[in-house]
Amino acid sequence: AQSVTQLDSHVSVSEGTPVLLRCNYSSSYSPSLFWYVQHPNKGLQLLLKYTSAATLVKGINGFEAEFKKSETSFHLTKPSAHMSDAAEYFCVVSDLYSSNTGKLIFGQGTTLQVKP
Amino acid sequence: DSGVTQTPKHLITATGQRVTLRCSPRSGDLSVYWYQQSLDQGLQFLIQYYNGEERAKGNILERFSAQQFPDLHSELNLSSLELGDSALYFCASSVERVGTGPDEQFFGPGTRLTVL
Numbered sequence: 001a002q003s004v005t006q007l008d009s010h011v012s013v014s015e016g017t018p019v020l021l022r023c024n025y026s027s028s029y030s031p032s033l034f035w036y037v038q039h040p041n042k043g044l045q046l047l048l049k050y051t052s053a054a055t056l057v058k059g060i061n062g063f064e065a066e067f068k069k070s071e072t073s074f075h076l077t078k079p080s081a082h083m084s085d086a087a088e089y090f091c092v093v094s095d096l097y098s099s100n101t102g103k104l105i106f107g108q109g110t111t112l113q114v115k116p
Numbered sequence: 117d118s119g120v121t122q123t124p125k126h127l128i129t130a131t132g133q134r135v136t137l138r139c140s141p142r143s144g145d146l147s148v149y150w151y152q153q154s155l156d157q158g159l160q161f162l163i164q165y166y167n168g169e170e171r172a173k174g175n176i177l178e179r180f181s182a183q184q185f186p187d188l189h190s191e192l193n194l195s196s197l198e199l200g201d202s203a204l205y206f207c208a209s210s211v212e213r214v215g216t217g218p219d220e221q222f223f224g225p226g227t228r229l230t231v232l
Contacts (some may be wrong), residue, residue, distance in 0.1 A: 034220075036223075042225065043118060043120075043206065043223040043224055043225045043226055044223040045118070045223070046220050046221075046222075050221065053223055070199075090159065100162070101164055101171055101172035102147065102149075102212060102219065102221070103149060103161040103172055103174060104149070104151075104161065104202075104208075104212060104221060105159075105161070106151075106158060106159035106160070108158050109158065109222065
C-alpha cells in the first residue's frame with residue numbers, strides 16, 4: 001500500500017527565511033507525488049507535482065520539491081518565506097498505479113507559521 | 117477559483133438526519149472524487165465516480181452513498197447522521213486522460229457539516 005508521512009506537524013519560520021517541509025513516501029511503484037496547500041477556510045490548491053519527468057520540481061509561489069528515491073523523500077522548500085505562505089501543507093501520493101484509480105492519499109499535514 | 121463548486125457551504129443538522137451535498141465539476145472533467153477532512157482522521161478518500169459510474173470506494177460508511185448524474189454533477193448523501201460525521205467534505209474533479217498518468221485534481225471549497 002502507498003503512504004506518505006509528513007515528519008513535522010508544525011513548522012515555524014521568520015519572514016524572509018527558508019522553508020523546509022519534510023515528507024517521506026512508501027510505494028511499491030514509481031510514485032506520483034504532489035504537494036497541496038490549504039489556506040484557512042479555503043479549499044486545497046496544487047503547489048506542484050512529480051510524475052518522474054524531473055527530480056527537481058518547480059511549483060507556484062516560489063516553492064520547489066526534490067524527489068530522492070534513495071531516501072524515499074519529497075521535501076518541499078522555498079528560499080524565502082512570505083507572510084502569505086502561512087497555511088496547512090499536504091504531501092500527497094496518487095494511488096493510480098497501485099489501484100488503477102486516481103484517488104489521492106494524504107499525509108497528516110504540516111502547519112506552517114510565518115512570524116514577522 | 118478552481119472551477120469546482122460545492123453547495124451548501126455550511127450545513128448544521130441533528131443526529132439521525134439525512135443531508136445531501138452537491139458538487140459541480142469543472143467543465144470537461146469526467147471524474148469526481150469525494151474526500152472527508154476531520155480532525156482525528158485527516159483527509160480521507162471516500163468515493164470516485166467517472167462519467168456516471170462508480171470507479172472506486174475508500175473509507176466510506178454504509179450510511180453514505182453518492183451518485184453522478186448525466187450532466188456530471190455529483191451528490192453525496194449522508195444518512196442517520198452521528199456526531200462523528202461532523203467534518204469538512206471536499207469534492208474534487210479531474211479530466212482523467214487515459215495513459216498520461218495521474219491528472220491534477222481540482223478541489224472545491226468544501227461543505228462544512230456540523231451534526232448536533
